[in-house]
Amino acid sequence: MLNAVIIGLPQSGKTRVFVAASETHVDAFAPREPRQAMARVPEPRLDYLVKLNNPKKVTYETITFVDVPGCSLASQKGQEEWRRLLPTVRQADVLVIVVRAFENPAVPSEKIDAQAEFQEVWEELIFADLETVTRRTEKVEKALKKPSKSHDAEKQELNLLTRCREALESETPLSTVINTEDERKLVRSFAFLTQLPIVCVQNLSDGEVESTPPLEFEHIAASLNLCADIEAEIALLDPEERAGFMEEMGLAEPARDRLVRACFQAAGRICFLTMGPEEVRAWAVREGSSAVDAAGSIHTDLARGFIRAETVAYEDLVAHEDMKGAKAAGKVRKEGKSYIVQDGDIMLILANA
Ligand SMILES: Nc1nc2c(ncn2[C@@H]2O[C@H](COP(=O)(O)OP(=O)(O)OP(=O)(O)O)[C@@H](O)[C@H]2O)c(=O)[nH]1
Numbered sequence: 551m552l553n554a555v556i557i558g559l560p561q562s563g564k565t566r567v568f569v570a571a572s573e574t575h576v577d578a579f580a581p582r583e584p585r586q587a588m589a590r591v592p593e594p595r596l597d598y599l600v601k602l603n604n605p606k607k608v609t610y611e612t613i614t615f616v617d618v619p620g621c622s623l624a625s626q627k628g629q630e631e632w633r634r635l636l637p638t639v640r641q642a643d644v645l646v647i648v649v650r651a652f653e654n655p656a657v658p659s660e661k662i663d664a665q666a667e668f669q670e671v672w673e674e675l676i677f678a679d680l681e682t683v684t685r686r687t688e689k690v691e692k693a694l695k696k697p698s699k700s701h702d703a704e705k706q707e708l709n710l711l712t713r714c715r716e717a718l719e720s721e722t723p724l725s726t727v728i729n730t731e732d733e734r735k736l737v738r739s740f741a742f743l744t745q746l747p748i749v750c751v752q753n754l755s756d757g758e759v760e761s762t763p764p765l766e767f768e769h770i771a772a773s774l775n776l777c778a779d780i781e782a783e784i785a786l787l788d789p790e791e792r793a794g795f796m797e798e799m800g801l802a803e804p805a806r807d808r809l810v811r812a813c814f815q816a817a818g819r820i821c822f823l824t825m826g827p828e829e830v831r832a833w834a835v836r837e838g839s840s841a842v843d844a845a846g847s848i849h850t851d852l853a854r855g856f857i858r859a860e861t862v863a864y865e866d867l868v869a870h871e872d873m874k875g876a877k878a879a880g881k882v883r884k885e886g887k888s889y890i891v892q893d894g895d896i897m898l899i900l901a902n903a
């Protein structure tokens with residue numbers, strides 16, 4: 551499952567974003583520890599499939615959000631706390647960086663500069679990776695001095711570490727250095743932070759969300775604006791109250807939906823859909839997954855006994871109303887194991903028991 555970790559400087563609105571994203575209450579007096587909650591991934595395409603199938607059950611994909619307390623990095627104590635929290639941050643599949651751009655006299659701030667705030671967080675990520683690279687380099691260099699049969703592998707690693715260092719020193723993320731499957735394997739255990747996709751959230755005052763351009767940075771996957779205070783409020787309303795409130799605020803959809811989608815896309819995930827009288831369901835897979843991978847994500851038996859996947863694109867199904875119509879129009883394809891699953895594919899996987 552996708553793990554989205556929310557980080558940023560103190561009081562940037564991370565916990566409010568967490569509340570909005572996860573639609574859960576938080577205990578304001580809880581100790582300063584990371585908190586986590588599961589959230590539903592919006593999938594409006596399921597609505598149509600529900601209408602067609604009238605299933606007993608509807609299942610959405612889920613994403614986990616983790617709210618990490620902000621540390622004031624200027625102080626020794628803050629630095630120590632950040633270090634203590636780093637292992638949690640390293641477990642992320644995608645990083646959500648929240649920067650403050652809202653005015654609120656009740657929340658003191660020396661200066662509101664979202665761009666500079668992002669830069670500060672970004673530099674901490676670079677710095678953390680640089681430390682990992684340095685420590686590992688020392689180890690490998692030491693090992694190279696001793697006689698051993700594994701010197702070739704060590705030299706190869708040293709070479710990669712040197713390239714990592716050079717990139718980090720010019721503030722280039724390691725996602726641009728680590729390209730091949732071999733390289734990925736080699737560095738997996740280091741859990742580099744600058745290898746992760748980043749979604750930047752600019753937390754603005756209500757009324758400035760639309761008129762302010764989203765922040766721009768070279769190395770981020772997505773950038774979006776929201777007002778965390780309002781969004782957190784929306785998230786905690788009953789569904790009936792929500793529509794009215796959103797209309798009042800002039801919002802077409804909750805920002806959490808945009809945020810969740812951005813995280814999902816940044817992490818290279820897509821959804822395929824399954825339907826039947828029992829259940830209509832969305833399943834997340836990595837972009838580029840094959841039909842047999844998709845089958846395996848449902849059940850290992852389906853991958854083992856895979857025969858074929860009857861597949862129709864969501865748009866084709868809608869255009870021809872239902873399965874019968876889509877079949878008559880020749881839009882239902884019989885796909886084999888190596889078919890690359892597309893976002894919104896509706897699949898029926900046939901397998902030998
Ligand atoms: N006006 C306004 N206030 C906000 C907004 N977002 C957050 N705040 C306020 O700013 C304060 C800090 O918000 P939090 O979400 O707790 O910030 P945080 O980043 O989690 O803070 P730490 O966990 O201490 O790092 C709270 O009093 C919020 O109500 C916003 O969009 N507008």
Ligand SMILES: [Mg+2]
Pocket residue numbers: 564565566617618619620
């Ligand atoms: Mg917080």
